[in-house]
Amino acid sequence: MxxxxxxxxxxxxxxxxxxxxxxxxxxxxxxYRSAKEAxxxxxxxxxxxxxxxxxxxxxxxxxxxxAAAKLNGMSxxxxxxxxxxxxxxxxxxxxxxxxxNDAAAFKSLAEQAKASLSGAA
Numbered sequence: 001m002x003x004x005x006x007x008x009x010x011x012x013x014x015x016x017x018x019x020x021x022x023x024x025x026x027x028x029x030x031x032y033r034s035a036k037e038a039x040x041x042x043x044x045x046x047x048x049x050x051x052x053x054x055x056x057x058x059x060x061x062x063x064x065x066x067a068a069a070k071l072n073g074m075s076x077x078x079x080x081x082x083x084x085x086x087x088x089x090x091x092x093x094x095x096x097x098x099x100x101n102d103a104a105a106f107k108s109l110a111e112q113a114k115a116s117l118s119g120a121a
Contacts (some may be wrong), residue, residue, distance in 0.1 A: 061096035068099030072110035082113025 014032050021028060021035035028038040066076035074082070083090070088109065090098075098106045 058092060061092040064096040064099050065092060068103070068106050069110060072107055074110060074114065078117065079110060079113050082115075082117040083109065086112045086116035088112060 017039060018029070018032065018035055020039045023029065024035065024038050027034045029035060062076065065079065069076050069079040072079075090109075095106075095109070098109070
């Protein structure tokens with residue numbers, strides 16, 4: 001079997017990795033081993049960050065809905081429970097958008113939730 005020295009392949013691989021590490025501090029952007037460790041670590045944080053972003057947005061939506069529900073004389077849990085009983089199937093993203101941008105529509109939803117809670121009790 002012939003001997004392979006990997007000249008161009010190895011150089012291309014290292015160059016690609018060092019390009020990914022450009023902007024990192026000191027040796028992490030210049031030396032291959034340090035750059036490889038830093039890039040691997042960065043990719044790990046990027047992966048987990050994409051999942052954390054979903055959690056953070058959901059919690060932001062819940063805070064916004066809770067604040068708007070308080071303005072309409074309800075707690076967040078009462079509001080969500082009332083909407084479920086009323087058969088309103090809007091997700092939290094849409095509800096928070098309504099709470100921020102369309103207070104009148106949110107108020108009508110809050111009244112629907114109150115009515116369904118008082119009707120069930």
